[in-house]
Structures are given as C-alpha cells and as structure tokens.
Amino acid sequence: MRVKIFRASNTTEALRMVKEEMGPEAVILRTRTLERSEADHGRPGDNIEVTAAVDYDLEATSVSGSAFRRQEELYRRWNVLEKELCEIKDALWMLEAGSLLKPELYFNKEVKDRYSCLRGFGLNRSALTRLMSRSTTAENGAECVTGDHDFSIRRYLLEVLDSIRIGGRGGKGDGARIVSFLGPTGVGKTTSMAKLAALAAVKRGKRVAMITLDTFRIAAVAQMETYARIMSVPLEVATTREELQAAVSRHSDCDAVFIDTIGRSPNNMEELKELKDILSIPEKIHHYLVLSATTQYENLIHAEKRFNLLPFDSYIFTKLDEAEDPTAMINFLVMGEKPVSFFTMGQQVPEDIEPASKRRLAAMMLNRNRTAEAEYRREVV
Ligand SMILES: Nc1nc2c(ncn2[C@@H]2O[C@H](COP(=O)(O)OP(=O)(O)OP(=O)(O)O)[C@@H](O)[C@H]2O)c(=O)[nH]1
Ligand SMILES: [Mg+2]
Structure with missing residues (x-):
C-alpha cells in the first residue's frame, strides 16, 4: 500500500490532486482540517489535509517484506525531511522578516500570508519594505484569516495596485498642450509620440504639430517626416532652445504640440544637461519619461534618477x-514617485497604446502569479 498526504485550500482541490497522482483506485483514509500552527508550515491557504492510499498488486510489483520495509523507511525519512524543510522555511522567514517587521508580528498568520503573497507577485525587497511598512489589520490588533487563497490574492493585489499612481496626463481634459518624450535610446519615444499625435489629429480632429530635436540618428527626421505626411500634420526640426521656442511659437494656435527628443544614455550627464537646456523654454511642457517594460529594475531606477x-x-x-x-515595471511603479500615464503594447501606430490602468496591471500580475503557481504545483505535487 502506498500512502500519501495531500494538502489544499479545500476538499475538492485535495481530492482532485489525489485522483491526478494516485488514480481513481485511490482510497481516502482520512480528511481533516489543519490546526493553524500546522497550516503555517505549508503553502498559504492550504488548510485541508487528505490522506490517501493505493494498493499495490503484490505479484506484479513483487514487493517483498524487505522492499516494503525499505519503503516504510523512505516515508519515515521523507517525513523527517519535510519537518526539517519547514523549520528551514521558518528560519528563512525570520531572517527576511527581521529587518521588515516588528518582532511581535513575525508569528502573525495574516502578516506571514500577506508577505508571501506579495512576494508571490514578484515584489522585490524595496517594494516589500514599502508595502509591509503600511499598517495592517494585524498591527491594529486584529487578524483577518479567511483561509480562502483566491480572496487573499485579490486583497493583496489591490494593496499593490493602491500604491501605484495612474494618470498625470498633463492636466484636465485632453491634457497638456505641449508634451515631450524623453528617455534612454530605443525605448519607443518616437513611436509613442506618433501614436499619441495620430490619435489626437486623426481620431479626435485636433490641430496638432510635431517637433523633433533628433537630428542625431540617421533617418530620424525621415522617420518623423513619414509619420507627419501620413497624419497630415506639420513637422518642425529644432536643434537649439531658440529654434524650439520659435517652432513652438509658430504653432501657438495648435491644440497639441508633440516634441520628440534624442535618446540619451542615463550615464551621460553632459548630454542630459544639453537636452534640459534645449527644453528650457518659457512655455510649460509636460515631460513624459518613456521607459521599456523589458528593462531591468535597477536600470529603470537609474534612468529615473x-x-x-x-x-x-x-x-x-x-x-x-x-x-x-x-515585475521589474511593477516594482518600479510601486517605488516610483510619479504617475504612469500610458502603456504601449506593440509597434502599430496608433493602435498599440492605451491610457495606463490598474486593470491592465492586475491582469499582468495575476497572469504572472498563475504561471508561478502552476510551476510550483508541477514541482511540489
Ligand atoms: N514590441 C514593441 N515594439 C515597440 C513598441 N514601441 C516601440 N517599439 C519598437 O521599438 C523600436 C524603437 O522605437 P523608437 O520609437 O524608434 O524608439 P526611440 O526611443 O525613439 O529610439 P531613439 O530615438 O533611437 O532613442 C522600433 O522598432 C519600434 O517599432 C512597443 O510597445 N512594443
Ligand atoms: Mg526616436
């Protein structure tokens, strides 16, 4: 007989796991709800335990007395290992939590659940520190333990989303009149600008002008001229503050003026100062910092700085x-001081752009969480 213990958040899920692993012949020996102290050692939310067994065909498998004893020994060792793993996990938790939490919260189930759920979303140490430093029901003396894994995920997901600022499209209505697109090289500044300019000019019928400061990259002006021709909007080229000022003044009757800039390395302070100088005209410009979601977290932080x-x-x-x-983008936005205005998700102009939304962020995070969960199940079950 082979005996195995399965843990899940509810009985249906546990029985599904039994059937999947041991087949339809499996017999349920015991079903019980775990004590909180026992459930603490497992995955968050897993508080139902089902013990199941399948019979060996003794002849077919030739399980002799000694083989059976060997198997028993293996189970015994497995249980010891499982216990030790739980202890190691607890020790790691204490180490991790030590610098983030007040000691009296280490053993609070809600705090622990919240922490592992947030970590499951891929939040890094900085973002976790920021979120965990906010008060919780546990810190207020209450516990909110529902045992419902999905409920916890939704609850903590909302907490992450709450910490991200959306908007900042440069004012009321259609936003700022003059906008610029700054950022490292190749992140999609020109394409994002073309998308927004096309939406304003073609879809909303606004009077639009485009100005490019990028005479550095070969074919940059030609790229802009193509966009301008397709959209039937005027395009100006400026390389100095005076030229930019003159171009902006020539289009003072436009509803929206879009300024494309040269991609700059965040490491070259001289070039950044030069760009700042060109853009220092008296008119208010809303500057978008364009960043790619494919960039590593540390590089995003560096570029922002x-x-x-x-x-x-x-x-x-x-x-x-x-x-x-x-997760790099999510961690960055949790830490970021400014709001996020737009997301782009493809090369098509103007289709592949949308106002930033928590709904999009939630979908991305849940998708990541589901993938991680599926991998976890494949490894553990
Ligand atoms: N897959 C994908 N590609 C994009 C997206 N936005 C822009 N691109 C592509 O990224 C490449 C660079 O885009 P550009 O708009 O020229 O980037 P840039 O920041 O203006 O580049 P520089 O001016 O050279 O610094 C192009 O091939 C774009 O089509 C996007 O949302 N998704
Ligand atoms: Mg460009």
Whole structure:
C-alpha cells in the first residue's frame, strides 16, 4: 500500500490532486482540517489535509517484506525531511522578516500570508519594505484569516495596485498642450509620440504639430517626416532652445504640440544637461519619461534618477507585449514617485497604446502569479 498526504485550500482541490497522482483506485483514509500552527508550515491557504492510499498488486510489483520495509523507511525519512524543510522555511522567514517587521508580528498568520503573497507577485525587497511598512489589520490588533487563497490574492493585489499612481496626463481634459518624450535610446519615444499625435489629429480632429530635436540618428527626421505626411500634420526640426521656442511659437494656435527628443544614455550627464537646456523654454511642457517594460529594475531606477534632472512629469511604459515578466515595471511603479500615464503594447501606430490602468496591471500580475503557481504545483505535487 502506498500512502500519501495531500494538502489544499479545500476538499475538492485535495481530492482532485489525489485522483491526478494516485488514480481513481485511490482510497481516502482520512480528511481533516489543519490546526493553524500546522497550516503555517505549508503553502498559504492550504488548510485541508487528505490522506490517501493505493494498493499495490503484490505479484506484479513483487514487493517483498524487505522492499516494503525499505519503503516504510523512505516515508519515515521523507517525513523527517519535510519537518526539517519547514523549520528551514521558518528560519528563512525570520531572517527576511527581521529587518521588515516588528518582532511581535513575525508569528502573525495574516502578516506571514500577506508577505508571501506579495512576494508571490514578484515584489522585490524595496517594494516589500514599502508595502509591509503600511499598517495592517494585524498591527491594529486584529487578524483577518479567511483561509480562502483566491480572496487573499485579490486583497493583496489591490494593496499593490493602491500604491501605484495612474494618470498625470498633463492636466484636465485632453491634457497638456505641449508634451515631450524623453528617455534612454530605443525605448519607443518616437513611436509613442506618433501614436499619441495620430490619435489626437486623426481620431479626435485636433490641430496638432510635431517637433523633433533628433537630428542625431540617421533617418530620424525621415522617420518623423513619414509619420507627419501620413497624419497630415506639420513637422518642425529644432536643434537649439531658440529654434524650439520659435517652432513652438509658430504653432501657438495648435491644440497639441508633440516634441520628440534624442535618446540619451542615463550615464551621460553632459548630454542630459544639453537636452534640459534645449527644453528650457518659457512655455510649460509636460515631460513624459518613456521607459521599456523589458528593462531591468535597477536600470529603470537609474534612468529615473538621471532623467529627473529635467525633471519629468509622468511615465510611459512601452513594450508590454515583449515583457515576459512584468515585475521589474511593477516594482518600479510601486517605488516610483510619479504617475504612469500610458502603456504601449506593440509597434502599430496608433493602435498599440492605451491610457495606463490598474486593470491592465492586475491582469499582468495575476497572469504572472498563475504561471508561478502552476510551476510550483508541477514541482511540489
Ligand atoms: N514590441 C514593441 N515594439 C515597440 C513598441 N514601441 C516601440 N517599439 C519598437 O521599438 C523600436 C524603437 O522605437 P523608437 O520609437 O524608434 O524608439 P526611440 O526611443 O525613439 O529610439 P531613439 O530615438 O533611437 O532613442 C522600433 O522598432 C519600434 O517599432 C512597443 O510597445 N512594443
Ligand atoms: Mg526616436
């Protein structure tokens, strides 16, 4: 007989796991609800335990007395290992939580659940510290333990989304009149600008003008001229502050003026200062910092720090379609001080852009969470 213990958040799920692993012949020996102290050692939310067994065909498998004893020994060792793993997990938790939490909260089930759920979303240490430092029901002396895994995920997901600012499209109505697109090289500044300019000119019938400061990259002006021709909007080229000022003045009757800038390395402070100087005209410009969702977290933080020299007003995140894992962007937005205005998710102009939304972020995070959960199940079950 082979005996195995399954744990899940509800009986149906546990029975499904039994059937999947041991087949329809499996017999249920015991079903019980775990004590909270026992459930603490397992996955968050798993509080139902089912013990199941299947009979061996003794002849077919030739399980002799000694083989059976060997198997028993293996189960015994497995149980010891499982116990030790739980102890190691607890020790790690204490180590991790030590710098984040008050000691009296280490053993609080809600705090522990919240922490592992947030970590399951891929939040890094900085983002976790920021979120965990907010007060919880546990800190207020109450516990909110429902045992419903999905409920907890939704609850903590909302908490992450609450910490991200959306908007900052440069004012009321259609937003700021003059906007610029700043950022590292190749992130999608020109394409994002073309998308927004096309939406304003073609879809909303606004009077639009485009100005490019990018005479550096070969074919940059030609790229802009093509967009301008398709949209039937005027295009100006400026390389100095005076030329930019003159171009902006020539289009003072436009509803929207879009300024494309040269991609700059965040490491080159000289070039960034030069860009700041060109953009320092008296008219108010809403500066978008354009960043790619495929960029690593540390590089996003670095770019933000350097481009804040301008300073910029809000973010546009591009290439969501290429980012297999959104966590760098999510961590960045949790830590970010500015709001996120737009997401782009493809190369098509103007289709592949949308106002940033918590709904999109939630979908990306849940998708990541589901993938991680599926991998976890494949490994553990
Ligand atoms: N997959 C995908 N590609 C994008 C997206 N946005 C832009 N691109 C592509 O990224 C490449 C670079 O886009 P550009 O708009 O030229 O980038 P840029 O920031 O203006 O580049 P520089 O001016 O050279 O600094 C192009 O091939 C775009 O089609 C997006 O949301 N998804
Ligand atoms: Mg460009």
